[in-house]
Amino acid sequence: MDFKYDVIVIGAGHAGCEAAAAAANLGSKTCLITMDMNKIGQMSCNPAVGGIAKGQIVREIDALGGYMGLVTDKTAIQFRMLNRSKGPAMWSPRAQCDRNKFIWTWREILENIPNLNIWQDTVKEIIVENGEIVGLRTYLDVEFRAKCVVLTAGTFLNGLMHIGKTKLPGGRMAEPASYLLTESIARHGVKFGRMKTGTPVRIDGRSVNYDLMGTQDGENDFHKFSYMDTPTKHLKQLQCWTCYTNEEVHQILRNGLTDSPLFNGQIQSIGPRYCPSIETKIVTFPDKEQHQLFLEPEGETTKELYLNGFSSSLPLDIQINALKKIPAFKDLVIYRPGYAIEYDYFDPTQLKHTLESKIIGNLFFAGQVNGTTGYEEAGGQGIIAGINAHQNCHNGEEFILGRDEAYIGVLIDDLVTKGVDEPYRMFTSRAEYRILLRQDDADMRLTEKSYNLGLAKSDRDTLLTKKREEVKRITEFARNYSVKPAYINDALENLGTTPLRQGCKLIDLINRPQITLENISESIPAFKEELDKVEERTEEIKEAAEILIKYEGYINRERLIADKIERLETIKIKGKFDYDSINSLSTEARQKLIKIDPETIAQASRIPGISPSDINVLLVLLRK
Structure with a gap:
């Protein structure tokens, strides 16, 4: 067997799977190294994908030609669109998945990608020559050679689990930790730290009194994760349930705090605030x-249930005794307790926007090793790292997404510019251009970029082109079609909106909150005829057109602001200043600029501690 590759990916979690698939699909000879081939794409915590802002990231991964959305659609047992009561910039898809089928769907995909091999082993050491990574060694003492390596080891680097005073080495329950690799990387000057995350108890569903719980049903409309024209609802759709803790629960938990690793000093690392x-x-x-x-159910047929909201590292007996004070759990039986896990991460300010290390050439970092939390954040980093690893191997251009182009762009810019002081989780509030970064239009934003790169294939490009044409046709009709009061006023009154005093364009009516494309088309035969011309993905296309019509003013205004900031992104400053010698900068600014070494004025302006006056100093010096 030949152990020489273009790209090697360490770890087959959500970042590793996307990285390996992207590099291989672009044409790089790729190897994915994983401890356990039966845990590829394992959902370590909640078996769900998406959620607030996270769902947008999955749509972006799909638009780029990644697989998380497709795997989720194939294995979903419940789908919901969150935040429907708010504007479309806040709508976020979320799906509960069958944990085991998710793994095997990923494995089937990866095993059938040309150029991609899978090797079951654990990496213990990287090989660096002349400041660049050239290979690695495994526990089996196999030496691999590679042009680029992507590290996506998740929580496995020196992983340590806590259940009360019990400490167990491992990256996940019943899975070993990875030792030596952190030290091998740190030896070359890469800084690392420790973080903490946790997971809840897993419950035997046969012991639950469901009659004492609220229910939470899924939705059965057209929404899904992938933009591909694929069927959904492959599996039986299931409901979730809700309940609440109470004062008795809280008292038991309070009494156990002295045995909590989080509060007795046993855990020193930082956990996720959110x-x-x-x-x-x-x-x-x-x-x-x-x-x-x-x-929440763990799968289509299993009795195992996940208790979202009860992550804990308290002793086993305290977890069980507290939960039994909730009426629905009076007869509780569990499969395993919740636990906390500490693991190593690397300071992401040591990375370029491509996710390549500034210290070790051709070594990329993606996922929780960068201080993030969440499958979606990991997958988004993974696909970018995989693309850029391929580009490095073949002298291609860097592939970087801006903050106005994708949540993935916001995520990576935040990591490399601001760093992390707690596990980073994406929220819509982190994106200053969220009206531009909606879940409905990720394909409009990103598929063409990916197609030009060679990752998104012609079938995606064809679907996008058709969608663009259909949306444009509908919006242009609405913009140009005139409506007369005599023909529409009765319908407007029935819809609870003010009748017209004079004629107007159809687009002005659609902008009213009570009006939708569907309900107004019933009274305008010509418009209904236009809508009926959409033969495929009709609901998706109508929704896209309606959003563009109703939010056109907001979208255009945000685009103007983004374009203004974009001009600062073009002003390159990397390598142009000796920051330590610029006395007119504040001391904090000098320290931060030296540490981050920003590429542009815009990136410098986003560094915490850099004031507008510091930016003005740099602009003045540039003019000179």
Whole structure:
């Protein structure tokens, strides 16, 4: 067997799968190294994909030609569009998946990608020559050679799990940790730290009294994750359930805090503020009488259930005793307790926007090793790292997404510019251009870029072209078609909106909140005829057209702001200044600029601690 490759990817989690698939599909000879081929694409925590802002990232991965959306659609057991009560910039798809089928669907995909091999082993050491990575060694003492390496080891680097005072080495429950690799990388000057995350108890569904819980059903409309014209609802669609903690639960948890690794000093690392453990919740919000919990199925046929909202590292008996005080769990039986896990990560400010290390050439980092949390954030980094690893191998141009082009662009820019002081999770609030980064139009934003690169294939490009044409035809009709009061006023009154006093363009009517394309077309035969011309993906195309019509003003205004900032992105400053010698900069600014070494003025302006006056100093010096 030949152990020489263009690209080697370490770790087959969500980042690793996307990275390996992207590099191989672009034409690089690729090897994916994983500890366990039966855990490829494992959903370590909740068996769900998407959610607020995360769903947008999955749509972007799909638009680029990645697989997370396709795998999710094939294995979903419940789909919901979150935030429907808000504007379309906030709509976020989420799907509950069958955990085991998710793994095997990923494995089937990867095993059938040309140029991609899979090797089951653990990496212990990287090989660096002249400041560039050239290969690696494994626990089996196999030496691999590669032009580029992508590290996506997740929580496995020196992973340590905590259940009360019990400590277990491992990257996930019943899976070994990876040792030596962190030290091998740090030896070359790459800085690393420790972070913490956690996961809840897994419950035997036969012990739950569902009659004492609320229900949460899925949706059955046209929405899904992939833009490809693929069928959905392959599996039986299931419901989820809701319940609440109570004061009895909280008292048991409070009494156990002295045995909590989070509060007795056993865990020193930083955990995710936005996904806190149940013990953190009762300490942070002492006056709150209850916390909502979501009970979610792990698969189509299994009895195993995931208790979302009850992440914990408390001792086993405290977890069980507290949960039994919830009426629905009076007869509780569990498969395993919740636990916390500590692991190594590398400071992402040491990376370029391509996710290549600034310190070790051709070594890329993606996923939780960069201090992020979440499958979606990992997958988004993975596809970018895989693309750029391929580009490095073949002297191609860097592939970088801007903050106005994708949530993935926001994610990576935040990581390399601001760094992390806690596990990074994406939110819509992190994106200043979120009206431009909607879940409905990720294909419009990204598929052409990926197609020109060679990753998205012709079938995606064909679907995108057809969609663009159909959306344009509908919007142009609405922009040009005139409506007279006599023909429409009765319908407007029935729809609860003010009648017309004089004629107007159809687009002005659609802009009213009570009006949709569907309900207004019933009274305008010519418009209904236009809509009926859409023969494929009709609901998706109508929704895209309606959003563009209703939010045109907001979209155009945000585009103007983005274009203004874009001009600062073109002003390159990397290598032009000796920041330490610029006394007119604040001390903090000098330190931060030296550490980050930003590519552009715009990136410099986003570094925490850099003030507008510091930016003005740099602009003045550039003019000189």
